[in-house]
Amino acid sequence: MRSEIHIGLIIKEELRRQKKTNRWFAEQLCINIRTVNKIFYKDIIDTEQLFHISYILKTDLFQYYSHRLKNLPK
DSSP states (O other): OOOOOOHHHHHHHHHHHTTOOHHHHHHHHTOOHHHHHHHHHOSSOOHHHHHHHHHHHTSOTTHHHHHHHHTOOO
16 A cells, blocks of 8 residues: 655655755765655655654654554544
8 A cells, every 4th residue: 555645755845945955965864965866756765764854854754654544544
């Protein structure tokens, strides 16, 4: 079952909302710009990486998944 959440786009939008650059993001994650761009295209991401990104951006990116779980039919 796919969650229909494109987490890479959510991360990209949050980065823009915070007015942070791709270079800043790459430096925080200790990766290169090419890898940052790959993250933006991911619709699935490792939980450890998502935690690290959430920490860097000071935003709970897990909320997008939790919200879907709370709205499951009973």
